[in-house]
Amino acid sequence: xxxxxxxxxxxxxxxxxxxxxxxxxxxxxxxxxxxxxxxxxxxxxxxxxxxxxxxxxxxxxxxxxxxxxxxxxxxxxxxxxxxxxxxxxxxxxxxxxxxxxxxxxxxxxxxxxxxxxxxxxxxxxxxxxxxxxxxxxxxxxxxxxxxxxxxxxxxxxxxxxxxxxxxxxxxxxxxxxxxxxxxxxxxxxxxxxxxxxxxxxxxxxxxxxxxxxxxx
Amino acid sequence: xxxxxxxxxxxxxxxxxxxxxxxxxxxxxxxxxxxxxxxxxxxxxxxxxxxxxxxxxxxxxxxxxxxxxxxxxxxxxxxxxxxxxxxxxxxxxxxxxxxxxxxxxxxxxxxxxxxxxxxxxxxxxxxxxxxxxxxxxxxxxxxxxxxxxxx
Numbered sequence: 001x002x003x004x005x006x007x008x009x010x011x012x013x014x015x016x017x018x019x020x021x022x023x024x025x026x027x028x029x030x031x032x033x034x035x036x037x038x039x040x041x042x043x044x045x046x047x048x049x050x051x052x053x054x055x056x057x058x059x060x061x062x063x064x065x066x067x068x069x070x071x072x073x074x075x076x077x078x079x080x081x082x083x084x085x086x087x088x089x090x091x092x093x094x095x096x097x098x099x100x101x102x103x104x105x106x107x108x109x110x111x112x113x114x115x116x117x118x119x120x121x122x123x124x125x126x127x128x129x130x131x132x133x134x135x136x137x138x139x140x141x142x143x144x145x146x147x148x149x150x151x152x153x154x155x156x157x158x159x160x161x162x163x164x165x166x167x168x169x170x171x172x173x174x175x176x177x178x179x180x181x182x183x184x185x186x187x188x189x190x191x192x193x194x195x196x197x198x199x200x201x202x203x204x205x206x207x208x209x210x211x212x213x214x215x216x
Numbered sequence: 217x218x219x220x221x222x223x224x225x226x227x228x229x230x231x232x233x234x235x236x237x238x239x240x241x242x243x244x245x246x247x248x249x250x251x252x253x254x255x256x257x258x259x260x261x262x263x264x265x266x267x268x269x270x271x272x273x274x275x276x277x278x279x280x281x282x283x284x285x286x287x288x289x290x291x292x293x294x295x296x297x298x299x300x301x302x303x304x305x306x307x308x309x310x311x312x313x314x315x316x317x318x319x320x321x322x323x324x325x326x327x328x329x330x331x332x333x334x335x336x337x338x339x340x341x342x343x344x345x346x347x348x349x350x351x352x353x354x355x356x357x358x359x360x361x362x363x364x365x366x367x
Binding site: 071 | 280
């Protein structure tokens with residue numbers, strides 16, 4: 001009786017079985033990379049806002065401290081978006097007739113809030129608290145990037161869990177002295193690891209990596 | 217006295233669309249379960265939707281708005297509740313209470329630890345009073361047997 005399959009069928013079968021392993025691994029790798037890409041995370045994509053507010057102008061240009069507007073960052077989970085009144089503190093005098101600021105004046109006149117588009121949006125199943133991070137020596141720019149160089153605000157980091165865990169596992173790589181938390185021009189010193197370990201001990205920073213730390 | 221009883225506000229309002237929904241909620245779909253052919257289709261559809269339910273996680277979350285105050289009230293820290301001291305009287309005795317408020321919305325009533333009549337404790341009436349502060353469908357006035365009455 002003659003063979004149904006040609007001898008070469010053996011080779012084809014082997015190659016396709018091994019090939020499938022690499023093909024599936026490749027697909028999974030591609031999926032993981034797409035998931036990390038700005039296409040999914042929106043990292044480094046500037047958002048449209050009702051007013052073309054420039055952090056670059058206000059932070060680098062005018063040297064305004066983060067906390068002048070984001071007042072509750074040291075006390076609350078939410079850093080706070082300034083009320084229209086805060087804008088008007090200066091802009092009732094400076095650029096008081098600028099057409100770009102019409103929405104601000106309109107909001108102040110009518111009492112209707114400015115609706116900003118949220119840039120850093122963690123999923124609702126994640127608990128996050130600004131105050132504890134700021135008080136333990138995590139600088140603003142560590143997570144938010146060089147805000148003083150952002151004409152329109154974007155999210156600098158992926159905000160994915162692997163990114164959170166990177167610092168939660170190795171805080172000594174990122175912490176800085178409390179006095180420098182709000183400095184946008186802070187550069188990590190050459191002995192960051194040494195300084196970091198010292199600060200972790202001094203500020204009693206715990207390496208919180210339990211699920212329920214954030215998913216409570 | 218013939219009183220009309222109702223379970224939901226829609227039923228009370230006698231909305232015809234709701235009445236139909238109430239009638240159709242189960243009996244009209246019973247054939248889909250008793251008929252074996254339709255039951256298989258039903259199971260297939262349910263199986264497929266169960267399998268596809270996992271895919272719904274693969275979407276990006278929609279863009280959110282942040283709507284700050286125009287003039288922020290004093291002493292308010294966004295993201296933290298404010299506690300207001302107040303009192304509620306029952307049987308001629310007032311009990312000191314603390315009302316927790318998130319961005320102007322009362323969410324919880326507890327006893328005021330600094331008040332000698334409460335010392336942090338509260339009663340069922342105080343606990344339930346939160347619904348009276350909150351519910352837009354609450355009775356706006358006192359009624360008895362369908363008529364507006366004074367106390």
